[in-house]
Amino acid sequence: MTGDMPSTLEAFNPVVEGLMVQTEAGPRLMGTRCLGCHMTYFPSSTTCRNPACGSDTVESTQLSLVGTLYSYTVQHYQPPPLFRNDDWQPYAIGVVEFPEKVRVMGMLSGIALDDIAIGERYVLALSDLVKDADGKQVHTHAFTPESQGTPSE
Amino acid sequence: MSEGVYVAGAGAIPWGKRPETTQLAMAIEALNAAFLDAGIGWEGIEGLVAASSRFEGGMGWGLHANEILQAVSERAISCINVGGACAAGAIAFNTAYSMIASGQHDSVAVIGAERMPKGFIPRPPGSQDDISDSDFLRWVTMGATNPAYWALEAQRRRYDFGTSDETLARASVLMRSNAAANPYARFRDPLTIEEVLASPMVADPLHLLQICPVSDGAAAVVLGSRKFAEGTGRPLVEVAGCAIGSGQFGDPARRIPTISNTVLEGVAHTSEVTTSVKRAMEMASVDLPDIDVLEMADNTSWHLLAWPELFGFVEPGQSDWMINNGRFAINGDLALNPSGGFLSFGEATTAQAVLQVCELVWQLRGEAVGRQVTGARVGMSAVLGLAGNGGSIVLKR
The missing domain is CATH 3.40.47.10 (Thiolase/Chalcone synthase)
Structure with missing residues (x-):
């Protein structure tokens, strides 16, 4: 377990509703799957965007737990105020490619900035951002190396 | 059929930070430079297409052809204002091209002018605070x-x-x-x-x-039919x-x-x-x-x-x-x-x-x-x- 991972369901407090769902096995990214062409979208969508598909029926789906790091960068400047983070310091943003052909951006956690390598396996994690008005920790979706020992499927 | 569309004039102002100059003034300066290049005045154009963005001008709609003409030469000509973010200038050009290629007009000017806010470009207003944005x-x-x-x-x-x-x-x-x-x-x-x-x-x-920073700048071109372009006496540049x-x-x-x-x-x-x-x-x-x-x-x-x-x-x-x-x-x-x-x-x-x-x-x-x-x-x-x-x-x- 990483220090970023809340131990109880009660701790799940995402910064925005609808990107993740909490399951018994931990949080998962929540997207949309088209019943016609089986394309997957993230975040959730009410439509299928595939021009080769005429279907208008989509369903909610969970993205795979494990993906591959496609690329990353380290942001050295503090972003504008809409990004609220109590403990700001240069941090990594990565792109993780999931088997559903979806590439998702998110902060990387649980790895030293110098050790990040494209092509390695990453899993979804939660990263701390700020404490809300009630003193409760707010999280965002993040990715951490699979080798960090997060529960597997 | 159209005999082609030509660039009859081109003009720009030096790029920089221009806190003392309005977007409107920069646009007029660039248009005047393009007109001078084409050897025409404001009466020489039949239409004006403005490349608009959200940063300044046009009562919140961005750079506005109507506003420019109202400031300088209000002559009831065709005005079109197009969006397209950083590609807006190319979309405005494409629009002016079509206006001439269709035979509807003989000469149309294209203008892009912008004063940029400092630093990282902020989120625009008017969107939802949820996963739809x-x-x-x-x-x-x-x-x-x-x-x-x-x-x-x-x-x-x-x-x-x-x-x-x-x-x-x-x-x-x-x-x-x-x-x-x-x-x-x-x-x-x-x-x-x-x-x-x-x-x-x-x-x-x-x-x-x-990484390219943000600047203030303005550029304009005059597009014309072949006959119009030949009339300027400038070397012919065909679109x-x-x-x-x-x-x-x-x-x-x-x-x-x-x-x-x-x-x-x-x-x-x-x-x-x-x-x-x-x-x-x-x-x-x-x-x-x-x-x-x-x-x-x-x-x-x-x-x-x-x-x-x-x-x-x-x-x-x-x-x-x-x-x-x-x-x-x-x-x-x-x-x-x-x-x-x-x-x-x-x-x-x-x-x-x-x-x-x-x-x-x-x-x-x-x-x-x-x-x-x-x-x-x-x-x-x-x-x-x-x-x-x-x-x-x-x-x-």
């Missing part, structure tokens, strides 16, 4: 700035092709070298690779001097091709401000631009080897390596060798941004694609003093705008 998501969930998106592409390039820090820096050095004699460029001092790499790291692997495009499903490019994409094999990277380039070249009946000058959007040094490959000038990964061996220099195999590019101008969003056309006109007329591509006959522009907007223009002498 990508711009909200990218800020609150990870604080991804625009340079971070380009940095993700650059880092992947390093992985795919082994592009070195020095090569990525050399692209910035080349732009400064090209800009040195360009009176319209904001940054004209020469740079060394060491200086680029010593500038602050913004988003790995991109340093400050590898041989012009096209706009939007994104293709499955495009692997990281598109600002989205946080995810569904990627399909075989779909072109930055498809809104590659599609535009392909269409403009087909319309102009030119092949890649025919093109002497390419003016393309270099939001970062990565773009200067990636885009010539995406357009097919060189094979994927080959730009590194090209730039390291002077082949993208002003009198190399392909003159890449002889103006100095966005890196030497700083981006004044809607004006940028119009400025690209001005530079191509000056190059094809042989008027680009100190940066002239010898014997340039065919020039092409390529620009990308937020939300999947692309545009490309091919000019022929």
